[in-house]
Amino acid sequence: MLHRLPSLLPRRPPPRLPSPRPERQRSPMSDITHAVQDEVAPAKPYSYDLVPYESQPFSQSEPDQVAAMARLFGLSPVPPEKARVLELGCSAGGNIIPLAARYPGMQVTGIELSRVEVDQGLEVIKGLGLTNITIRQADILDVLKEENQYDYIIAHGVFSWVPEVVQEAILQICGRQLSGDGVAYISYNVYPGWKMREVIREMMLFHAGNLTDPKVKLQQGRAILDYARKINNGDSAFGKLLAQEAELVMKANDYYLFHDHMEENNRPCYFKDFAARSSKYGVVYLGEASLVDMAPQRFGGDIAQTLAMLSNGNILATEQYMDMFTNRMFRQTLLVKEALMPRINRAVSDKSVRHLHFTSELSRGTALDGALGVFNDRQGRVLTVREPVMLAVADALIQHAPFTTSVEDVLALLRSRGVAAERSDEALIEAIGAQFITLLLQGMVKTRYSRKTAVPVSDKPVAFGPARFAAAKGQRVVPNTFHGISALNDVQSALLAKMDGTNTVSEVEASLLARFTQGEFNASRDGSVITDPPVVADVVKNVTANALADFSRGGLLAA
Known part of the structure; x- marks a missing residue:
């Protein structure tokens, strides 16, 4: 017996269009030919006008x-x-x-x-x-x-x-x-990766591709995929594919799904x-x-x-x-x-990395017997270190994170530790470069062209312009100077929006305190709301100081 999902609508047939006129003659171009298209129907609205793509740094x-x-x-x-x-x-x-x-x-x-x-x-x-x-x-x-x-x-x-x-x-x-x-x-x-994904895309387009309302089109694309997933055996190859894609699609933002899976063109x-x-x-x-x-x-x-x-x-x-x-x-x-x-020289060596800079998301892990150090990254990978040069590389990366470190930084750390004092700077630089290459090949560090350091908090802090503009518009995901994005809470957003270089830290703090006093924000401790004015003022002072430190570390301040 076929069970119909309540949200699954019958497929709409494509609209019938007038027959096109005979194609006009056109002269070829040297490198590329512009296709001449006769008008056979009113122009469709541009899909990116209907569903704008969320514009962020990549x-x-x-x-x-x-x-x-x-x-x-x-x-x-x-x-x-x-x-x-x-x-x-x-x-x-x-x-x-x-x-x-x-x-x-x-x-x-x-x-x-x-x-x-x-x-x-x-x-x-x-x-x-x-x-x-x-x-x-x-x-x-x-x-x-x-x-x-x-x-x-x-x-x-x-x-x-x-x-x-x-x-x-x-x-x-x-x-x-x-x-x-x-x-x-x-x-x-x-x-070949998209060969399997095309099956999913074509199923969604066949069912919903002729719908004109983007919201309905998206809803029906998701519905047909979910229905196909439910009626297929999860142990089969196709069932596993459907399950994986369904999980991806259900979590995807509307703008991503609409343009990545349901656009007319995906080649x-x-x-x-x-x-x-x-x-x-x-x-x-x-x-x-x-x-x-x-x-x-x-x-x-x-x-x-x-x-x-x-x-x-x-x-x-x-x-x-x-x-x-x-x-x-x-x-x-x-x-x-x-x-x-x-x-072009793809034979990467220690000389290739001497003038580059590196970042990582390493953190210290649980020590092991016989290891100088154990480090983890956000993908769950483990770096077990058994020699002092790699230990200095990992320590320098963590010390400077989320900003950059370099071969020279690691050399200075080794010298300060008195490690390998008998080896020349050149010999150590070669060893340091080799360790950075090892981490690059494993994807445990990223390389940068320019050095990047933290912007300290000044008396009149200046937020990174695009981040401040976004926060002032009520956005809670803002661009940072790492060419990434940062998520803010309401209080952080309010603070960032005030940091235009004209307000002192005390003035920024006072503006936030006023919003707490007016009831826009609430201060709490151990689950209980705080109303005593001196205590609220102390909370706001600490919140402001912590937020400024986070903004400096998170690439949200400008010099």
Whole structure:
């Protein structure tokens, strides 16, 4: 007996359209052909106007991280603080407005087709008074006509979700408008991982793809997937796939699910085809945004040696084999001009990391007999240290976290401990570099181009502009100077919004106390509400001091 879910609606057939007129003749272009489409129906509203994408920083696309990877492989990228940056499909500018705020010498351009999202971004830019960033409504195809040069080109969450003609345009823009030492970052869905996910997407589109109301479309997409999951055996391969996807979909935000699974365009490809297409326009594969995504060593055993044998040393073949062996779904690829190929050196050594900076999320774990130290990361991995150089590396990373540490920092720590006093600085630098590479290949550290240190709390603290603007708008998730996001509670948001450099710490504290006094916030201790004014004032004083310390450590203060 077939049980119908109450929320599951019958599939709506597609609308019938008038027959198209005969196709007009059109002349070919040298590199790319613009498709001429006759009007057969009124233009549909742009999906990103109907459901705007939540615009946030993406750390992997940040020029500082991209530059670090380029430098790691022997290139000389333009320093981010004076770079020219283009983002294609920039949404409301959440990925580039923080860059413009951090780097006054950077020139930033964003291109976005959605008028709604462009207007949202322009409101933030105006509110922050930024003059080094422009966001404009334009089609990516129109950018082909321009002759600007950029040191970093970003296309995050765009390539797989546009027609093939626009994909070709993105690659051609990289070929034409990337500067000599420039680096492009492009993220995209890949096979074979997306082969299985396509089954889920096609089921959702078949059932709900002809619905016009985004909310109903999303609800029905989720409903049909949940129904299919319930009627399939969870022990079968398909049942397990459905269970995994259902868990992902049920947790996904509406904007993500709508644009990632239910857009008209979602065109995964094999990595080998992406590399071949990009080379047509004079840009070639440099690597991925993170070294760990290129490192077969992390799988253990003899996998690295087997891949080297199978690919005969060809990096493109190695990467394609890795996708097939790991069922990879998503890539974050870096491209450079073909002329840079002779300078690329992927044989990473201690010399490759000497001038880079590193961050990690390591914490100290439970000690083991015979080990100098045990450390854990947020993925649950364990680093057991049995020699003093790696111990100093791990200790320096924790000491400086969440900010950066360097080879020089670790060398200074070793010297202060009197460790290996008989070894020269050069010998220790080589050993330190080798340990950083080990951690990079395991994904336990991230590399940065520039040094980053904490901004101390001043008498008139200044919050990071985009974070302060977002907090003042009532947002509780705000961008930080790590090119990530921070979650705030109501009290933290109220404090951050007041930190514009004109108020002293005492004045910020007084404004918060007034809101407690007016009943907007309540102070409590051991579950009981505190009403005694001197005690409330003391609580507010401590809350303010703790929040300022958190803001300094969390990258929410500006110099």
